[in-house]
Amino acid sequence: MTKQIYKYLNNIDSPDDLKKVDRGELNAVCQELRNFIIDEVAKNPGHLGSNLGVIELTVALHYVFNTPYDRIVWDVGHQAYAHKVLTGRRDVFHTNRQLNGISGFPKIEESEYDTFGVGHASTSISAALGMAVAAQMKGENRKVVAVIGDGSMTGGLAFEGLNNTSMDKNDMLIILNDNQMAIDPINGGFTQYLIDITTSRTYNKIRHKIYNFFRKRNIVDEKKKNKIIRFNNSLKTAFTQKEHNIFEGLNIRYFGPVDGHDVDSMVRILSEIKNYQGPKVLHVITKKGKGYEPAEKSVTLWHAPGKFDPETGKRLVCNHNNTEPPLFQDVFGKTLLELAKENEKIIGITPAMPSGCSMSIMGRRFPDRIFDVGIAEAHAVTFSAGLAKEGMVPFCNIYSSFMQRAYDNVIHDVALQKLPVIMCLDRSGIVGSDGATHQGQFDLAYMRCIPNLTIAAPRNEMELRNLMYTAQLPNKGPFVIRYPRGKGFNVEWHNEWEEQPIGKGECLKTGTDLAVVTIGTMAERAEKAINRLENETGLNVAHYDARFLKPLDEELFHEIGNKFKKIVTIEDGVIDGGFGSAVLEFMADNNYRIEVVRLGIPDKFIEHGTPEELHAMLGLNTEGLLESFKKIMKEEITTKEKELIKVHR
Secondary structure, X not given: OOOOOOOOHHHOOOHHXXXXXXXXXXXXXXXXXXXXXXHHHHHOOOOOHHHHOOHHHHHHHHHHOOOOOOEEEEOOHHHOHHHHHHHHHOOOHHHOOOOOOOXXXXXXXXXXXXXXXXOOOOOHHHHHHXXXXXXXXXXXXXXXXXXXXXXXXXOHHHHHHHHHHOOOOXXXXXXXXXXXXXXXXXXXXXHHHHHHHHOOHHHXXXXXXXXXXXXXXXXXXXXXXXXXXXXXXXXXXXXXXXOOOHHHHOOOEEEEEEEOOOHHHHHHHHHHHOOOOOOEEEEEEOOOOOOOHHXXXXXXXXXXXXXXXXXXXXXXXXXXXXXXXXXHHHHXXXXXXXHHHHOOOEEEEEOOOOOOOOOHHHHHHOHHHEEEOOOOHHHXXXXXXHHXXXXXXXXEEOOHHHHHHHHHHHHHHHHOOOOOXXXXXXXXXXXXXXXXXXXXXXXXXXXXXXXXXXXXXXXXXXHHHHHHHHHOOOOOOOEEEEEEOOEOOOXXXXXXXXXXXXXXXXXXXXXXXXXXXXXXXXXXXXXXXXXXXXXXXXXXXXXXXXXXXXXXXXXXXXXXXXXXXEEEEEEEEEOOOOHHHHHXXXXXXXOOOOEEEEEEEOOOOOOOOOHHXXXXXXXXXXXXXXXXXXXXXXXXXXXXXXXXXXXXX
């Protein structure tokens, strides 16, 4: 796609500018906006398919509603790029998801048009309902719109919000952006229910004829609209399914389904229904990746494709070869398949991330033993608990930041009942460009206080494989394995299975002056920093890999407590309440009078940037760790230097 001069888009710095465009020219605006996003995401990777699917809807919303006074609440905020471009961020959009640039998701601090921060799914209805009720209580004529889609309606919170929407006094509009996709295609009863509504040709044909009949006779006024709506609803009941329409059953007016890529029709429909009193749903049919052929043909691949040539659609990715380290997620996926071949009781469960966590590898071989439950993390955990109760071996893979949404289920349904659910936390630690909503910085802290859990963090690919093998053995109980996003370290991992003793760490290197204790993949960075420290200062540093956060290796930590005056703990999680805190508590409880210095993520949310940039910012890269070691050992280093001077004299 050649570089374009945007006739309309270059003059739109706010929705007020958009409203100056003639309605007949909105299609041209949409095409420019689509081209702009394709061109920008090709150079600066981000989410593509979901954003191309809502171009016309976004333009229509900002054309009809008085934003930011009227509130638009986005669900799964990775579909809000067009919204950002139209609300004053066109000229900084090239910084999207980059360090100190704009966020890839709506963010309250970034713009008054971003009415609610979004990164996780299924939150829009509840948040928008709160805004709508507040407007009612304050006597404001404020319109509130929730845009929910990309699989978010499978989340329990969405249904909780719907339930209260039907009971609380409000005029909220819910836009159901129906593209039958999350990252992967979505399944389940609600998806089929929407398909039934969408594909009922008899109903749609009759509804269209009736509406046109009233429009041509200019008799569609507010009072008669109510009658038409009731008649339409009876048609839906008659022609789409025997049972009552779920939205109507909740006393929420239902409109649709309508073509979400017909911007003129969307403007007309939104203009007609925005002033209707009471809660309402507009069912909009869209296509993820709309308008860009490669993204339409391969929707999952083009959800977030990385850099690509916008002209040819060729993705600019490095070709993996046998010398490159594998991704941790692929080690998980391939190991799970091998285990499943040997143990027919193994079941895979994931909330809408079969490709992301590589559970799809097992799914291709054993499709009946993989369950993608949709964006429903809490259900995923309790469903896994039910499987475990009946003797199955569930591997429940949930991204670290998403597991936060299932915290009660982990405590109440798994740990309390000691059910052997294996919870694999992908994307733990610093994730990168998705920012604060997706960083996996809290899992060590929020998991370690739960009784009955075994919590482990492999330092490389081989340990991940062995821990997965260990976790599925009999009588291991609830088991948590956390590992990062990205590549491993090219460690040979196609080994024979080796059971890991529960709660046992390892001394990787002996030393006398300082003990460095790491957990998980921080070991590799620490090793490099230790080598440089010893080469530059002459100090002798010991390095221990804890491997298990819970239970701690008491024998190993007694050894450390007895041998060293200073300990440094390193983790890619929050310092408060995490691994370092566990070590500090152990030393205090056992009356060791030694200095414990904890290195990790401070008590703040970490914004977007590359993992390398963020690790450097946090002092968790090799250079940062080396500087920390030097500060901690400043007195010892000075002493060594003085001794060297005496020797030379």
